[in-house]
Amino acid sequence: MDVSSKEFISLANIGLENENLQTTMNQFGANMISRRQQIVQQLPEFDQLRDEARDIKNHTLAHLDLYLEKFEQQVVANGGQVHWASSEAEAKRIIGDICHAKAAKNIIKSKSMVTEELDLAVFLEDQGLETLETDLGEYIIQLRGERPSHIVAPAVHLNKDQVADTFFKHHSQPGDNKKLSTRADLVAEARQILRSHFLAADIGITGANFLVAETGSIILVTNEGNAELTTALPETHIVVTGIEKVIPTLEDAATFIRLLTRSAVGAEISAYTSFITGAKRSADLDGAKNFHVVLVDNGRVDMLGSEFQPMLRCIRCSACLHHCPVYLSVGGHAYGSVYNGPMGAVLTPHLAGVEHAGHLPNASTFCGRCESVCPVRIPLPDLMRFWRNQQTTLKLDKPSVRWALQAWAFIVTRPRLYKIVSALLVRCLAGFTKAGFITRLPSIAGNWTESRDFRKPEQQTFISRWKKGRADV
Amino acid sequence: MSREQLLNRIRQKLKVDASDTARQQAVAARLSAKQSNTLPQRGRKSHPQLVMDFAQRIINAQATVSRVKSLTAVVAEVEKYLSAGSLSCPPNIKLCINGDIEQLALGFEGSGLLNLTPWRANSSMDVCMTACLGAVAESGSLVVTSSGTSAITQHMLADIHIVLLRAGDIVGVFEEIWQKLPRSNLPRDITFISGPSCTGDIEMIMEYGAHGPKALHVIIVGESPADYQPL
Numbered sequence: 004m005d006v007s008s009k010e011f012i013s014l015a016n017i018g019l020e021n022e023n024l025q026t027t028m029n030q031f032g033a034n035m036i037s038r039r040q041q042i043v044q045q046l047p048e049f050d051q052l053r054d055e056a057r058d059i060k061n062h063t064l065a066h067l068d069l070y071l072e073k074f075e076q077q078v079v080a081n082g083g084q085v086h087w088a089s090s091e092a093e094a095k096r097i098i099g100d101i102c103h104a105k106a107a108k109n110i111i112k113s114k115s116m117v118t119e120e121l122d123l124a125v126f127l128e129d130q131g132l133e134t135l136e137t138d139l140g141e142y143i144i145q146l147r148g149e150r151p152s153h154i155v156a157p158a159v160h161l162n163k164d165q166v167a168d169t170f171f172k173h174h175s176q177p178g179d180n181k182k183l184s185t186r187a188d189l190v191a192e193a194r195q196i197l198r199s200h201f202l203a204a205d206i207g208i209t210g211a212n213f214l215v216a217e218t219g220s221i222i223l224v225t226n227e228g229n230a231e232l233t234t235a236l237p238e239t240h241i242v243v244t245g246i247e248k249v250i251p252t253l254e255d256a257a258t259f260i261r262l263l264t265r266s267a268v269g270a271e272i273s274a275y276t277s278f279i280t281g282a283k284r285s286a287d288l289d290g291a292k293n294f295h296v297v298l299v300d301n302g303r304v305d306m307l308g309s310e311f312q313p314m315l316r317c318i319r320c321s322a323c324l325h326h327c328p329v330y331l332s333v334g335g336h337a338y339g340s341v342y343n344g345p346m347g348a349v350l351t352p353h354l355a356g357v358e359h360a361g362h363l364p365n366a367s368t369f370c371g372r373c374e375s376v377c378p379v380r381i382p383l384p385d386l387m388r389f390w391r392n393q394q395t396t397l398k399l400d401k402p403s404v405r406w407a408l409q410a411w412a413f414i415v416t417r418p419r420l421y422k423i424v425s426a427l428l429v430r431c432l433a434g435f436t437k438a439g440f441i442t443r444l445p446s447i448a449g450n451w452t453e454s455r456d457f458r459k460p461e462q463q464t465f466i467s468r469w470k471k472g473r474a475d476v
Numbered sequence: 477m478s479r480e481q482l483l484n485r486i487r488q489k490l491k492v493d494a495s496d497t498a499r500q501q502a503v504a505a506r507l508s509a510k511q512s513n514t515l516p517q518r519g520r521k522s523h524p525q526l527v528m529d530f531a532q533r534i535i536n537a538q539a540t541v542s543r544v545k546s547l548t549a550v551v552a553e554v555e556k557y558l559s560a561g562s563l564s565c566p567p568n569i570k571l572c573i574n575g576d577i578e579q580l581a582l583g584f585e586g587s588g589l590l591n592l593t594p595w596r597a598n599s600s601m602d603v604c605m606t607a608c609l610g611a612v613a614e615s616g617s618l619v620v621t622s623s624g625t626s627a628i629t630q631h632m633l634a635d636i637h638i639v640l641l642r643a644g645d646i647v648g649v650f651e652e653i654w655q656k657l658p659r660s661n662l663p664r665d666i667t668f669i670s671g672p673s674c675t676g677d678i679e680m681i682m683e684y685g686a687h688g689p690k691a692l693h694v695i696i697v698g699e700s701p702a703d704y705q706p707l
Contacts, residue, residue: 228688286624
């Protein structure tokens with residue numbers, strides 16, 4: 004997985020200075036948080052379902068080998084084939100081979116984060132296989148040559164006018180001189196263009212939201228209906244999915260469906276939720292005759308039995324993104340990875356290597372909102388803290404940062420010294436105060452005041468006030 | 477090659493042995509018990525209430541719903557829906573019915589307003605009418621399945637999708653749908669449809685008719701069964 008996460012600070016600055024993005028993200032965050040809150044209030048059992056979902060995932064991960072074997076057995080029994088891919092390269096080779104064996108000319112894709120992780124569309128294009136994303140958001144960013152800025156809403160960073168510009172550039176015929184101006188017209192144009200591709204495609208590629216071991220079914224959740232067309236029209240359907248997506252039974256699937264869209268978009272359910280089980284039956288009127296499932300490891304097995312096993316519970320709902328003040332400020336592209344927000348800050352260092360993850364584990368205020376809304380209760384702040392420790396242990400952070408932290412640790416673990424230094428600092432800061440605020444500090448402290456002011460500190464430290472008596476504190 | 481390697485690495489990381497029968501039994505027991513997890517109370521009500529809840533939820537998702545007493549009233553209801561002002565359908569509109577509807581012999585041939593057309597997946601269809609396996613009240617979802625008389629594309633490609641739903645086939649929670657299906661031999665596709673096709677991908681505002689139907693109309697036929705027991 005290629006990442007540019009080391010550029011976090013410069014990418015974040017680009018996001019912070021982009022007025023369009025700031026307006027979009029402000030509305031988006033407020034909107035998603037209130038939508039989720041409202042929909043969760045209407046289901047009193049929601050928190051109980053979260054506990055159960057966490058337990059189902061823990062049980063499945065502890066027996067992952069057996070559930071994957073059962074899943075494979077059921078896929079085969081329903082006329083499909085299962086492929087096992089340890090690495091990104093192996094997954095790409097398997098998928099490329101299936102496409103070449105079918106002499107595929109037109110490939111259509113339904114949105115999938117695993118295929119983003121593999122950068123699959125680019126790989127297939129390089130092999131001369133035309134590959135088109137059909138989820139509207141994915142289609143827009145494919146035309147623009149961008150990466151998704153959100154794991155569920157990939158084009159959330161763009162506004163209507165930017166989409167209109169993109170469509171005009173790619174769809175307009177000679178002589179056209181009018182850009183589309185309404186969302187409805189943009190959606191209609193994409194529908195018309197993509198419909199002809201759906202009908203002509205010989206291979207459809209999807210991800211999977213869940214795999215059901217009991218029946219060998221894959222579950223696809225969309226609002227647009229593109230996954231249904233991707234799996235029903237072409238002759239061959241390739242499912243590309245992570246090994247951690249498996250759950251035991253259809254009953255368990257019901258629990259996860261109750262949680263997924265409520266957490267993801269604040270809706271009770273999506274317009275379409277499909278359970279696809281194997282290949283077209285002989286009497287069926289439609290459906291892919293060739294059904295392949297590619298089970299991708301790509302670093303997931305290494306998380307088993309480690310501190311990161313809880314991260315394998317993740318159902319890619321994006322609730323943690325919507326509730327992260329850092330994500331909502333800098334936007335998804337700042338993370339330099341297909342996985343962004345708190346879940347990306349945990350996953351990217353593991354998948355790409357902590358040495359390539361730059362500031363991602365620091366891209367958090369540790370406010371804990373991500374963990375508090377996670378439908379499978381992943382301790383995201385703890386996992387980010389683990390990566391921070393790793394970066395310091397492996398000396399991946401700047402020496403100056405390390406020294407500063409060592410100095411801080413030296414002072415803070417010596418109460419007397421701490422008292423003297425903090426009292427001194429309070430007095431020093433008073434000298435920089437203008438009208439109750441500190442707006443400019445010298446030297447490296449200037450990095451802070453460059454973009455924010457803060458109130459002047461109290462004239463006494465907490466400890467000295469505490470000594471005078473609790474009532475005063 | 478990769479399969480064995482991958483499974484072995486999983487066992488290694490989990491520090492378990494492939495021959496551990498206790499683990500195998502735990503998994504076999506979990507799979508055969510088919511135990512429900514917590515069921516939401518909202519799906520465990522009297523049947524007439526579930527019918528109302530289903531209709532309200534799918535209407536909230538921008539579908540339309542009408543109720544008729546019996547199958548004999550369905551053709552007139554379809555004519556009424558398609559000639560309503562809000563749709564502004566042209567007269568003699570092309571209607572396709574799928575095999576499930578054909579088998580019911582509802583009498584569409586006698587309709588002067590509707591022009592029955594055979595199904596072709598490669599052309600643009602105006603209206604397609606299909607049946608369904610049932611519906612779920614807790615989420616307001618229709619449940620359709622693929623078969624020799626029901627193509628998934630028939631539920632997806634037309635601009636307007638009309639679904640015939642028998643009131644008695646409405647259940648409270650998802651788990652009751654599994655009881656209606658042969659679990660060891662599921663249809664290739666089971667799709668829960670909870671509204672017309674839509675997308676919020678541009679500025680997070682919903683637009684309808686993304687890739688599937690622009691409009692979804694549900695005709696509920698008949699009364700609630702007296703003997704319904706919620707799960």
